[in-house]
Amino acid sequence: MEAENRRGLVTIRSSFPETVTEIEDLPIPMPDGTRLSARVWMPQSAKAKPVPAVLEYIPYRKRDGTLPRDELMHPYVAGHGYACIRVDIRGNGDSDGLMEDEYSAQELQDACDVIGWLARQDWCSGAVGMMGKSWGGFNCLQTAFLQPPALKAVISVYSTTDRFADDIHFKGGALLGENFGWGSVMLSYSSRPADPMLRNGWREDWLKRLVAEPFLAPRWAAHQTRDAYWKHGSICEDWDRMTVPILSIGGWNDNYMNTVAKLLEGAKGPVKGIIGPWVHQYPHTAVPGPRIGFLQLAIRWWDRWLKGIPNGAEDDPALRAYMLHSAPPDPSAAHRDGHWIAEAEWPSRRVSRRVLPVSDAGLGLAGPLSSRVCTPQHLGMAAGEFFPMGLNAEMAGDQRADDALSVCFDGPPLTGPLELLGAARLTLRLASDKPLAFVVARLCDVAPDGSSTRIAHGILNLCHRHSAESPQPMRPGVAEDVVVVLDQMGYRLAAGHRLRLALSTTYWPFVWPSPEAAVLTLMQASLDLPVHRGSEEEWTPPQAETATPWAHRVLREGKSGRRIESDLIAGTHALVVEEDTGDTENLGHGLVTGETTTERWEIGADPLSARAAITWEQRLSRGDWRVRTRAETVMTASATHLRMQATLTAWEGDQVVFRRDWDEEVARHFV
Missing domain, CATH: 2.20.50 (Outer Surface Protein A; domain 2)
Structure with missing residues (x-):
């Protein structure tokens, strides 16, 4: 039974402490007359005994788009004494109005107005929480930044604190392929009409929506510096405003894994972080397993901050992370072996820095470095998606093919396990023969059979080597020092495995290629690793549960x-x-x-x-x-x-x- 639990079986619950009633389509009026459409689940007794409200606010259509996952989550939480409100952002789903952009000032003002409206309802206690994944994870942090009085806590899953540094548009200043991919997605997603069963004037509204539909990919790509466009909605611009308690959740197989550490290090209010092995799905349904009881953890968070129940949530470990173990690469992995660790504080005192030299002889070996990096344009086919969603080979696969096209530096076989927790930093002294170029660093676990599993990667547009706000082209032939910060990781390499550093100047289609094939000449390099002192199982999360599908x-x-x-x-x-x-x-x-x-x-x-x-x-x-x-x-x-x-x-x-x-x-x- 324990083995089954670790593999993340899901228990379906059909009865709860409170009997739940549903409002299929509740109109929420905005000050400008626009009506936002909400679906609501709440205890039947809420009008007699008001309850806190929990808001999820996204553009992905409550009527059909997110309905399957909504029905697993919101009735469950409502059954434990909350009013759960799932709202379509204006211009999407069954809501009125027109969409402008992601995280627009209007979107965030609407969020504040919705929160204020919820707090005034006779079935609401006046306390409101906000939660969400991805877009909803972003805007609940951004709304917390605006400090609406009734917002008392948030749960943010797979989000970012910096829209330029850690979203689907740019990474290390390099233009991501997903910028175009997600622009295409949103052009499609927002083109659908409201449900005629709910809207008599659906057709007229639909045609207005289509006429106003933005194609956002060019707009995003035009902002190639960390300018005011990206600073809007980036909560790292003023950490002092982040005082609302935050539960932040990330996944090692999702490219929003850096946010948990940044919130723990920057936010002024209470923050707790959980990072699992997951792709871009809620942790009670996500792969790779083990899944966990996200809904029970959410209720614990809401009980503490929305109801004031002294359950000790504020004393939980700062970071609970799943330490992945060495395993054969599998882009469709349903489960990953590993163990849960609990760090009382972050940064953790159990993590020390180990600097390894990089030389022509390999990783961790002293000596001269005179390598040239100019990789084929198609390198990167095994990179996987920016945010994988499931089991359709979307995660990073075997890196051997990409490694063979890269410049690789291997360490010696490990004599014992090596645990890594945190972000590695690669320092390079290099020269580029082209003004525009980028470098990709991948850290890989190479098994004795030669298979290569990606642990983490980092990308730096060399124009951004000194500043993301004021980038400058490289001066061809002039050597400079640059630092590539790799993504956060939690990984235990097995004895007998090798640690590999793979460098490339291409990463298709993850990164859009530079206009010319650049040659980087390396003169010096070192890799700074976050080495954990070693751990065993330190946390047993609750087993995953949901409401009826x-x-x-x-x-x-x-x-x-x-x-x-x-x-x-x-x-x-x-x-x-x-x-x-x-x-x-x-x-x-x-x-x-x-x-x-x-x-x-x-x-x-x-x-x-x-x-x-x-x-x-x-x-x-x-x-x-x-x-x-x-x-x-x-x-x-x-x-x-x-x-x-x-x-x-x-x-x-x-x-x-x-x-x-x-x-x-x-x-x-x-x-």
């Missing part, structure tokens, strides 16, 4: 594909992703939904041959009513500009009711 019927099964294609004649390499969810009917309100996407990320020997093409189709129907949207996007680049094209088409039945084309160019200043 949603009632649905699969009308057409979905399918997925992910492959690498190489054209031996053309010399091109492509990562191809295909996802079809099938079509599913909600047995509660009859809405049938489905989506299909294809992605092709192709590149040849020339960095200017890079091309990304993405198509998203969304389908909604009920009875004779049927709508469909398709977003088709393409990104290419010249030496001086990035070019992003898009077409958005909408159908009602078989008739095209809307079509719009975008063709935008963004000057390449630092990418």
